[in-house]
Amino acid sequence: xxxxxxxxxxxxxxxxxxxxxxxxxxxxxxxxxxxxxxxxxxxxxxxxxxxxxxxxxxxxxxxxxxxxxxxxxxxxxxxxxxxxxxxxxxxxxxxxxxxxxxxxxxxxxxxxxxxxxxxxxxxxxxxxxxxxxxxxxxxxxxxxxxxxxxxxxxxxxxxxxxxxxxxxxxxxxxxxxxxxxxxxxxxxxxxxxxxxxxxxxxxxxxxxxxxxxxxxxxxxxxxxxxxxxxxxxxxxxxxxxxxxxxxxxxxxxxxxxxxxxxxxxxxxxxxxxxxxxxxxxxxxxxxxxxxxx
Amino acid sequence: xxxxxxxxxxxxxxxxxxxxxxxxxxxxxxxxxxxxxxxxxxxxxxxxxxxxxxxxxxxxxxxxxxxxxxxxxxxxxxxxxxxxxxxxxxxxxxxxxxxxxxxxxxxxxxxxxxxxxxxxxxxxxxxxxxxxxxxxxxxxxxxxxxxxxxxxxxxxxxxxxxxxxxxxxxxxxxxxxxxxxxxxxxxxxxxxxxxxxxxxxxxxxxxxxxxxxxxxxxxxxxxxxxxxxxxxxxxxxxxxxxxxxxxxxxxxxxxxxxxxxxxxxxxxxxxxxxxxxxxxxxxxxxxxxxxxxxxxxxxxxxxxxxxxxxxxxxxxxxxxxxxxxxxxxxxxxxxxxxxxxxxxxxxxxxxxxxxxxxxxxxxxxxxxxx
Numbered sequence: 001x002x003x004x005x006x007x008x009x010x011x012x013x014x015x016x017x018x019x020x021x022x023x024x025x026x027x028x029x030x031x032x033x034x035x036x037x038x039x040x041x042x043x044x045x046x047x048x049x050x051x052x053x054x055x056x057x058x059x060x061x062x063x064x065x066x067x068x069x070x071x072x073x074x075x076x077x078x079x080x081x082x083x084x085x086x087x088x089x090x091x092x093x094x095x096x097x098x099x100x101x102x103x104x105x106x107x108x109x110x111x112x113x114x115x116x117x118x119x120x121x122x123x124x125x126x127x128x129x130x131x132x133x134x135x136x137x138x139x140x141x142x143x144x145x146x147x148x149x150x151x152x153x154x155x156x157x158x159x160x161x162x163x164x165x166x167x168x169x170x171x172x173x174x175x176x177x178x179x180x181x182x183x184x185x186x187x188x189x190x191x192x193x194x195x196x197x198x199x200x201x202x203x204x205x206x207x208x209x210x211x212x213x214x215x216x217x218x219x220x221x222x223x224x225x226x227x228x229x230x231x232x233x234x235x236x237x238x239x240x241x242x243x244x245x246x247x248x249x250x251x252x253x254x255x256x257x258x259x260x261x262x263x264x265x266x267x268x269x270x271x272x273x274x275x276x277x278x279x280x281x282x283x284x285x286x287x288x289x290x291x292x293x
Numbered sequence: 294x295x296x297x298x299x300x301x302x303x304x305x306x307x308x309x310x311x312x313x314x315x316x317x318x319x320x321x322x323x324x325x326x327x328x329x330x331x332x333x334x335x336x337x338x339x340x341x342x343x344x345x346x347x348x349x350x351x352x353x354x355x356x357x358x359x360x361x362x363x364x365x366x367x368x369x370x371x372x373x374x375x376x377x378x379x380x381x382x383x384x385x386x387x388x389x390x391x392x393x394x395x396x397x398x399x400x401x402x403x404x405x406x407x408x409x410x411x412x413x414x415x416x417x418x419x420x421x422x423x424x425x426x427x428x429x430x431x432x433x434x435x436x437x438x439x440x441x442x443x444x445x446x447x448x449x450x451x452x453x454x455x456x457x458x459x460x461x462x463x464x465x466x467x468x469x470x471x472x473x474x475x476x477x478x479x480x481x482x483x484x485x486x487x488x489x490x491x492x493x494x495x496x497x498x499x500x501x502x503x504x505x506x507x508x509x510x511x512x513x514x515x516x517x518x519x520x521x522x523x524x525x526x527x528x529x530x531x532x533x534x535x536x537x538x539x540x541x542x543x544x545x546x547x548x549x550x551x552x553x554x555x556x557x558x559x560x561x562x563x564x565x566x567x568x569x570x571x572x573x574x575x576x577x578x579x580x581x582x583x584x585x586x587x588x589x590x591x592x593x594x595x596x597x598x599x600x601x602x603x604x605x606x607x608x609x610x611x612x613x614x615x616x617x618x619x620x621x622x623x624x625x626x627x628x629x630x631x632x633x634x635x636x637x638x639x640x641x642x643x644x645x646x647x648x649x650x651x652x653x654x655x656x657x658x659x660x661x662x663x
Contacts, residue, residue, distance in 0.1 A: 036490045040359065053504050056495035061488045063362060064497035066381050069355035072317075072347060076356030077488075079343040080315050080363040088490055106355065109348030 002179050005031050014057040016049040019211030021201035021218070023049055025122050025175040026093060030060060032185035037089040038063060038077065040117075042070035042103060044095030045129045070094050071106040075115035082116060089189050090117035096137035097127045100158045111165035111194040118188045118195045121158065124203035132206040139226075140277075141270030142262045144206075150266060154277055162196050163232065169195040171231035176202075176218025180229060180240060187233070200227045208261025217259070222246055224256040225278045230285055237288040247282045298470040300463035303431045304370065304396045304456065305330035307438035309340050310475045311394075314365035317345035317356035322408045323460040324372040324398040331368075350375040354382035354393075361391040362496065364487030366442065369393065372460065373400035373414045380418065386453045387422030387512065389497060390486065392445035393453040396438065399427075399557065399603075400460040401633040409634020410459040412556060412604040415585075416612050422512045424454040424519055425586040429542070429561040431468035434458050436536055437583075440526045443479045449518040451484070457585075459603075461634065462558040473534050516587050523584060540589035542581040545571065549578030551597040551646055554613060556582045559601055559631060559642075566642035577646055588616060593623045599649050600625035601642070603632065610654060626650055630657035 009030035016023040022045045030037065039062045041047055047064055051057045065073045070092045078090040094103060099121040107119060126144045127133040133146040136156040143150050162170055169191045173181040181199065188195035202217035204210065209217055221227035222242050229240040239247065253275055257263040298306065305327050308316070316335070318328040334340035343360075347353045350371050357367040371379065376397055386393050401411035415425060424444065428434045434456070441454040458464055488496070500508065523540065531537040544564045546552060551570075553563040560581025570577035580591055600623075602611030609615060614627035626649035631637045635658060645657075 035493075038488055038490065048499055050495060050498060053495065053498045053500040056493075056498060058495065059493050061490055061493045062495045062498070063359070063488065064495070065355065065358065066385055068351060069358075069382060069385075072349075072352030072355035073359035075347075075352075076315060076317055076345060076359030076361075076367075077363060078359075079345055079356070080360035080365045080367075083314055083343050084363070084365065105348060106352050109352055112348070113345065115345075 002183055004028070004178065004182050007031065009059045011057045011059060013051070014049045015051065016045070017205055017211065019204040019214040020049070021124065021175045021203065021214050022046055022122050024214070025181065025199050025201055028175065028178045028181045029091065029093070029120060029185050032182045033089050033091060033189060035060060036087065037091060040065060040070050040074040040077065040090065040092045042094050042098040043067040043129065044098050046093055048129060067098055068102045068106055070098060070103055071110040071119060074117040075110040075113060078116045092117060092119045094119070094121055095128065096121060096123040096125060097135045100136040100156050104161070108165065111162065111167055114193050116192050116194070118185070118197065120197045120199060122199045122201040124201045124206055125155070126206050128203055128206050140273050141266040143264070144262070150270060154273060159198055165194070166235070167196050168193045169231070169233050172198045172227070172229055174200040174218040174222060174227060174229065176215045176222070177229060177242060184231060206262070209259050213259065220251070220256040223251045224253050225250040225282055226253070226256055226274065228282060228285060237285055239285055239289055247286065294472045296470050296472065297467050298431055299326065299465050299467055300431050300434045300458045301326035301398070301465065302330055303435040303470050304438050304458070305334070306470070306472055307435045308368050309334050310472070311366065311439060311442045311479055312340070313342055313368040315343045315345065315357065315360035315367045316369065317347050317353045317360070317367070318369050319347050319350045319353050319371070319375060321372045321375040323400060323464045324370050324375070324396070326464070327370040327396055350379040351382055354379040354386060357393045358382060358386055358389060358391055361393050361484070362389065362488050364482065364484040366446070366482045367393050368395070370396040370398070372398040373402055376414050377402065377417060383418050383423065384421045390451045391453060392451055392482070394438070394441045394445055394456065395453065396456045396458065398460050398464045399457050407633040408460065410462050410558070410603065411632050411634070415455060415457050416604050418455065419586060422452055422516070423586065424452055424584070425457060426454065426584050427457045427556045427582065429463065429558050429581060431463070431466065431470050432536070433538070434463065435470055435472065436530060436534070436538065439475055439478065440530055444519065444522055444526050446482045447522045448485070450515055450522050452512065452515055452519065457557065459557045478529060478533055520587055538583065540584045541591065542583055544579040544581070546578030546580060548576055549596060550576045551599065551649065552593060553577065553579045553599045553601065553642060553646060554582065554591065554617060554625070555579070555601040556585065556613065557603065559603055559637060562637065562639050563601070563642050565639035566646065569639065569643050570646055575646065582613065588620060591617065591621055593617065593621045597649060597651055598623045598625035599628060599645050601628045601630055601645065603630065605629055605632065614654070624652045627654040628657055629654065
């Protein structure tokens, strides 16, 4: 077992919702990163849950910045720190809206320039901070406040977009698997250049399930194959243990969808589309892992 | 060292002398020569800086913000649409109290596409908390860029500074340039609120109305405190390098009955017009506004005023003319001229003065004139 330090960088009294995966994820991210870290946070739930000026519940410097600006801000920050001979880890911690939608240009630019920072997208599959509007990451069939009858389009394949930039390290993770998340953050920060971790962040008010079930929801996402834990290190793909088993023998997708209010009344066509997209992603990763691509 | 340079090259040379640690920039006509020249300095080793060739102006300012908050000197340059594309971050830089210096080569806004001089681009950023200065010669572009770093980084200011030069009319005009060794004219940068992992803090966190209000007042207080800092920079510059500057460049105003107020290259053109008018027996003078934020005091009492605006606020008027009404209770003859690079000669300015109608507005070349 990886030894996760007992030191806490997320202090008590954040204003996160009960059962929030964002704060749970950030807790493990910072345990892995340690104190010599700066977080760059665009508009997202984390802008709010860290506390109100002059207080903060995060015990590393947090630079809050405009919605579309996180990756560019981090690239300037890491350039300045490296030029000054400092090894401080720079981590963008951004939601899915700030990553797949409004922030994608800055992300793409910074990755193409090989800026030295870790970009973490914690993905609750909608604009949570503003009250659950659809984002480019919202899956087909999911109800949000701007898709009251269920989203008609499939989610954007963020990982494929990031992969097209050929970063030295890219991974997916989920707060329901903290050991895995911890190890991936450690590894990403040990590699120079733009690195990326995409974290599934189940969201009780957004996905409409009881707040005690966030970890369970993350596990169901992985077991159903809807979320695949993998890493791509210098081009080499490894599908991680829990997903390896899940791809071989996934639980029925309905077991993941049924507890979530956002999928209530989802059409059979949308369920089939979800299944097909998950299978395609799994096949692609498996082929890549075997070196056939 | 005496050379001949364009306005753009002069800005780049001043930036080299100021030694910023990080430059993040995106190309746009007519500014591009500045960032090309800086890239060349960095590539050849003439400048020990990080040059970040960002994918947009929004990212240019965001990268400068990220670098500046670590406590290092930063610079960027832009123009027109680029400036407006970074508008959100222009606000952020000032609110975050970061002494970033930016050159803006003034250019009109589309549509239609127009790459020539106009001040409307920078005026759309006038309420952001940036100090704004407008220059009129290559030498002034160089000198003012050096001063901008000293002023922005002063502990009483800690606000960003925008140095404005007219597209093509100055950016691409060759004039003599005397470069200097800045030495201690720009002291090492010290940012009291620089990020330090040994002393964690939240930056730009959610801020309630009471605290937000106080932070805004603090920006205005620093804007007011910048006045003596700018004056001191002018004085120190004159002492060290022998060239004098003010908030205004006043020309033959002592006994003037009529004063032309303009900015940038039009302000220099107006000086030639003043000489011609004096030859005709009209006691004219010219006040070229250099510092637009903080806005200066102009002694216009008892004089006719001809305000030339290379800008317009639709539904309101020429920004300079309206500013003079508000701050000096002047009733200027408001001439809107030079938009989108429209040619305005000193003969034209002579005409504006001769035919002035205080309190009225004239669109040069559209309204019957001269």
